[in-house]
Amino acid sequence: MTDLRSLVSKIRSKNAGPFWLTIDIFCGTAEAFDQVSGGLSTSRVAAVFGAEEQSLKRFDIPDLNVVKFSLPRPTVQGAIDDRDMHGASWAALIGEIAL
Amino acid sequence: MVRVLVPSGALGLNYDKQALQRGIAAKPDIIAIDGGSTDSGPSYLGRGVSKYARASTKLEWAGLMAARAEANVPLVIGTAGTCGADSAVDWMLDITREITAEQARPLKIAVLRSSQNPDDIAQAFEAGQIMPLANAPEVTSEDIRACSNIVALAGAEQIAAALETGADIIIAGRTTDTAIIAALPLMRECHAGGAWHGAKIGECGALCATNPQSGVIMIDFDATGFTVTPLADGAHASPHTVSAHMLYENSDPFILYEPGGHLDVTAAKYSAVDGTSVRVEGSEWVASDRYTVKLEGARPAGFRTVVMALLRDPHYVANAALWAKDIEGKCRAKVIERMALDAEDFTLELRLIGHSASFGALETQTATPFEIGVIGIITAPSEAQAAEIGKLLNPYLLHHPLTQEEEQPTFAFLFSPPEMHQGQVYEFALNHVLHLNDPMEAFGLEVIDID
Helix, strand or coil: CCEHHHHCCEEEEEECCCCEEEEEEECCCHHHHHHHHHHCCHHHHHHHHCCCHHHCEEEEECCCCEEEEEEECCCCCCCCCCCCCCCCCHHHHHHCCEC | CEEEEECCCCCCCCCCHHHHHHHHHCCCCEEEEEEECCCCCHHHHHHCCCCCCHHHHHHHHHHHHHHHHHHCCCEEEEEEEECCCHHHHHHHHHHHHHHHHHHCCCEEEEEEECEECHHHHHHHHHCCCEEECCCCCCCCHHHHHCCCEEEECECHHHHHHHHCCCCCEEEECCECCCHHHHHHHHHCCCCHHHHHHHHHHHCCHHHHCCCHHHCCEEEEECCCEEEEEECCCCCCCCHHHHHHHHHCCCCCCCEEEECCEEEECCCCEEEECCCCCEEEECCEEEECCCEEEEEEEEEEEEEEEEEEEEECCHHHHHCHHHHHHHHHHHHHHHHHHHHCCCHHHCEEEEEEECCCCCCHHHCCCCCCCCCEEEEEEEEECCHHHHHHHHHHHHHHHHHCCCCCCCCCCCCEECCCCCEEEEEEEEEECCCEEEEECCHHHHCEEEEEEEC
């Protein structure tokens, strides 16, 4: 078992507008891309957010060695219960997924 | 060909002066810079104010106005004053007037206004002219009327109308990030897919290249596509850095919706011109049947007071979650009893910084830290009520024991008083589009001559 962070070159999470969140996993190499693309299930990522798997959009982009997920923001940006205005911290939690 | 100079991703983030000068020497047809986004949260739109310091905005804008005069081309700012509401546009106009006087140069300024009257938007909503986008909040016409500010995002058509006035400077309210860059290439019949794609690549300045904080980039648009060139020392674009920028803050890296259609970059080909510039062709613009503009709205969501304390005693650090839950329950009950508020009238939450503040129940780490910051977050219908709840919370954060058997503890307050009042808070209320029969229908255009 190894965590996702140690396998890839960078993980970024950001708002895509106030109502959506997007996570970009930059794998760095074709080999790492194959490992992440084949080994990281959408349901594992959904579980990090406590979200339904069907609510995630997934893009596996071999040209960039990137796997990208987008989902409705767990809380609307800036709502009373929001914890992270720019949605930036989620990348850390995604990085801790064990593959 | 149309050459667009983009000094940085946003006015207020600074730009590399030497690189800007290189851009001016390359004779651009227009200088375009973004002034904001929703990314800093609902308060700026709610209040209709800028996030950036006036001093930074004025200094950077003065530099761009001088560069504009040297190049003798239009200078356009989109989403002026962070949120692009009329009050923020007026703030930007006021700064521009000051600089105009200081630079002693007569100017023609076009002002494009994007603010909407909430009553008009509520009526359009009732008339079925407003459609929700994916994951839009449920709204009623009453929710819409409660918004303190609603803006419509202008597209290339409205920027084109402003450019057609022959203005030297265009101060635009809320626009899409791309519209200010795409407008002139589209007016001059450059490739439409290339115009929008190049605009998306360029809207964050040099973020599509190495040395992203250098800001300045130049984009050349033509009949088949575009070429992007970062201008600062040490900044290089590659097919990878440019194509990867389509990922940035986009929920779909291949499709981008704009007023009047969408961009599809699925078939785009990125190629290196040299070590610094990248050529892109093959992106497609797909026009829509109906012309719609996106709406953003913010409405008041109560008044907030926050209270902070620090836990350093190992016994309390180890049991912080239990301690915080106990305080929340007891303090909420006291608010209901002593202030005659209902449970749904206010919120009171303790978050434990260093423990679970980032993700709450979704946190997966369990190691015990050596200290924990406690932040009590209160919202209430009035400022006075939020402050009063803060005072009710205060003694708990100072002295609350885990059990009645133990000695009364005392925790660290950072300030006297520990309560901090944030005033009115806001929430985003709209993720919708408005149907227009004419692109200018929802926007105002004014031309001001300053001698």
